[in-house]
Amino acid sequence: MTCAAIIVAAGRGVRAGGTVAKQWQPLCGKRVIDHTLAAFLSHPQIAHVVLVLHADDIADAEFPGVACTTGGADRAASVRAGLAALDDAEVTRVLIHDVARPCVTARTITDVIAALETSAGAAPALPVTDALWTGSHGHVTGTQDRSGLYRAQTPQGFDRAAITAAHAAYTGQAADDVEVARAAGLDVAIVAGDEDNLKITHPGDFDRAARIIRGRNGHQTG
Ligand SMILES: Nc1ccn([C@@H]2O[C@H](COP(=O)(O)OP(=O)(O)OP(=O)(O)O)[C@@H](O)[C@H]2O)c(=O)n1
């Protein structure tokens, strides 16, 4: 089993604000992208890392040990570019991860890879624990049953051939690669998500990520 990681980093980070896209912004002495790449480059079960970058960013990108390629207009197109850039025929499994989740741990990566022993797909998620409402114009309009609902995270792992075929057959928008995989009939196992594996989406998320990383540096947890 040879496993590769595809880090999708071709988004513009509009919601996060700033003068450069969120992956290039500083976080605890490095850039967001450096933290995310380090998690995969240091993992003993990841043999290759493919980084998918925006066309405006790729000329200046210097990442030793990482294959860089240009992404597309939406996340799914960027994932397809990453899959196409995998040039080692021995890679049988692929983990697809948002660059915007820099606090991912080795434990989560290991758990996703382990689940691929028995399932064509595997992804971390957290069960919804808060009550769910519907609302309109600032007022509650109803309640929603939360049983069986999960918050999806990345990395999402798959059999390489199966996810490549699933993406080739898929048309339209997809929230994530699990949606693409399920459209192709693949089974996807849920592994334990991690509250700290947040996606930097809005400006306040940089501080949340920084607190998590500083806490780890102070306590060296795995
Ligand atoms: N065309 C795109 C769009 C998104 N992504 C990546 O997909 C991940 C999840 O997307 P999101 O958090 O929405 O990032 P952005 O698209 O950058 O953010 P925004 O929607 O706020 O502009 C990010 O790592 C982003 O870089 C990508 O590679 N290619």
Ligand SMILES: C[C@](O)(CO)[C@H](O)COP(=O)(O)O
């Ligand atoms: C892939 C993802 O991170 C899983 O939670 C999420 O779907 C990305 O969502 P966004 O709409 O691009 O913020």
